[in-house]
Amino acid sequence: MTNELRVLADSEWTAWWTTLDWAFGGLPESQEEQKLWRDLTDFGRSYGVWDAGQPVGTLGTLTMAVSVPGGAVLPVAGVTMVSVAATHRRQGILRTMMRRALETYRESGEPLAALTASEPAIYGRFGYGAASQRLSADIDIHRVTLGLPPGADNITLRVVDPADEAERCEALYARLVPTRPGMLARGPGWERLPLLDPRQDRAGASARRCVLAERDGELLGYARYALKPEWEPAGPRGTVLVRDLDAAEPAAYGALLRYLHGIDLMSTLTLDNRPVDDPFLHMVSDVRRARLRVTDRLYLRPVDLGAALAGRTYATDVDVVLEVSDGFCPWNEGRWRLSGGPGGAVCERTADAADLALPVAALGAAYLGGTSLRSLAAAGRVEELRTGALGAAATAFGSTVAPWLPHGF
Known part of the structure; x- marks a missing residue:
C-alpha cells in the first residue's frame, strides 16, 4: 500500500471535498454550502489519506462548544466529513485518521469529541456513544387541535426574511444554549448555517421564511420554515416544513406552533428535529396523529x-x-x-x-x-x-x- 496520512492543506480542499461528495452518493453540494464548511473547517486538525496523488480518505474537524448538564459550555472537537473510498475499504484508513484526530484533540485540550453518524454501527469501536436523540413528527393539521399555554394570545407574530432578523435570532439562540445539554454554542461563522437554503436542496418546497414571536418589541421566539404546496383532486394537501423553532417561554412557543399549524392550504405540519421532551407533545389533542419517530442524533x-x-x-x-x-x-x-x-x-x-x-x-x-x-x-x-x-x-x-x-x- 502507498497510503499516506497527512494534514489537509488549503490547496487540496477541492480534491478532498470531491472525494467526500462521491462517498456520499456523488451529488455535489451547492457552492454556498461548500464555502460555509470550508470556512468552518479547522484545516490544521483535518486529515486526508492519499494514494498515488489521489485522496482516498477524509476526516474534517470543526472547533465547537457544547452545553452540558449544569449549564457550562465545554470545548468539543466536531468530527465531520468522514469518508473512505470504496476502493480502499478494510485497509485501516478510518482507524488511522480517527486515532490521529483523537490524539490531536487531546493535545489541544478538548475534553470531548462529537459527531453525527451516517452509519451508527461504525463509531462505537472508536469510543463514541449515542448521547442524544431527535424526535420528528408529521402532525395531521385537520385532525389535531392545539391546547396552548396561558399568554399565547398576547404574543405578536411577524413574518420576515430570515436574513433580516438573523442577528436577533442568534442572540436568542445563545441565551437558550445553557438551558439544555447538547446544544452547540455557535461561534463566528456559524450564524450562516441557519440561513443556508440552496435551491437544489428544497425538493419542491419554497424558500425559507422566518416568523418572530414578540411582546412589547422583545424577541421571545422564532421559527424558520418552508412551505411545500401539493394538490390532489379533493383539494390542497401541502406541508409546513419547520427547520428551527426556538422560544424563551411557553407562551411564545405556543403562539409559534399555532401559527405554523394554521397556515392556509396545508395539511401536514412536519417538525423534523425536536427534543424528545418537546412541549408540542403536551399541546396536541391526539399524539397518535402526530406520527412520531425517534432516532439517534x-x-x-x-x-x-x-x-x-x-x-x-x-x-x-x-x-x-x-x-x-x-x-x-x-x-x-x-x-x-x-x-x-x-x-x-x-x-x-x-x-x-x-x-x-x-x-x-x-x-x-x-x-x-x-x-x-x-x-x-x-x-x-x-x-x-x-x-x-x-x-x-x-x-x-x-x-x-x-x-x-x-x-x-
Whole structure:
C-alpha cells in the first residue's frame, strides 16, 4: 500500500471535498454550502489519506462548544466529513485518521469529541456513544387541535426574511444554549448555517421564511420554515416544513406552533428535529396523529475523561469509582473517582476499588443525561461491582431536560 496520512492543506480542499461528495452518493453540494464548511473547517486538525496523488480518505474537524448538564459550555472537537473510498475499504484508513484526530484533540485540550453518524454501527469501536436523540413528527393539521399555554394570545407574530432578523435570532439562540445539554454554542461563522437554503436542496418546497414571536418589541421566539404546496383532486394537501423553532417561554412557543399549524392550504405540519421532551407533545389533542419517530442524533466520546466528567454538574451528590476501558485512547483506561453534585465535580485517578465497570462509549452515551446508566447496565454495558452504586450513579448522571442537538455539522 502507498497510503499516506497527512494534514489537509488549503490547496487540496477541492480534491478532498470531491472525494467526500462521491462517498456520499456523488451529488455535489451547492457552492454556498461548500464555502460555509470550508470556512468552518479547522484545516490544521483535518486529515486526508492519499494514494498515488489521489485522496482516498477524509476526516474534517470543526472547533465547537457544547452545553452540558449544569449549564457550562465545554470545548468539543466536531468530527465531520468522514469518508473512505470504496476502493480502499478494510485497509485501516478510518482507524488511522480517527486515532490521529483523537490524539490531536487531546493535545489541544478538548475534553470531548462529537459527531453525527451516517452509519451508527461504525463509531462505537472508536469510543463514541449515542448521547442524544431527535424526535420528528408529521402532525395531521385537520385532525389535531392545539391546547396552548396561558399568554399565547398576547404574543405578536411577524413574518420576515430570515436574513433580516438573523442577528436577533442568534442572540436568542445563545441565551437558550445553557438551558439544555447538547446544544452547540455557535461561534463566528456559524450564524450562516441557519440561513443556508440552496435551491437544489428544497425538493419542491419554497424558500425559507422566518416568523418572530414578540411582546412589547422583545424577541421571545422564532421559527424558520418552508412551505411545500401539493394538490390532489379533493383539494390542497401541502406541508409546513419547520427547520428551527426556538422560544424563551411557553407562551411564545405556543403562539409559534399555532401559527405554523394554521397556515392556509396545508395539511401536514412536519417538525423534523425536536427534543424528545418537546412541549408540542403536551399541546396536541391526539399524539397518535402526530406520527412520531425517534432516532439517534449526537454521538459523544470523552477525550480527556477526567476533564469531561469534572466539566458538568450532577443531579445529586455522587462519589463513585469507575473502572473505564478505552482501548482506542489508552490514556483514559483505569480507575477514576468521580466526586461531586449540583455545585460541581472532581474526577481524578485512584487506586481504590471500583464501584462500576464500563467502556468509554457507555460514558459517552450517559454523559449528557439522556441515556440512563441503569438502562446501559440492563444491556450489559455497565457492570455494578458495589451494591447500590448503579442506582446512585444513574440518578446523579440524569438531566431534568433531554439533551438535544439543534442542527447537524
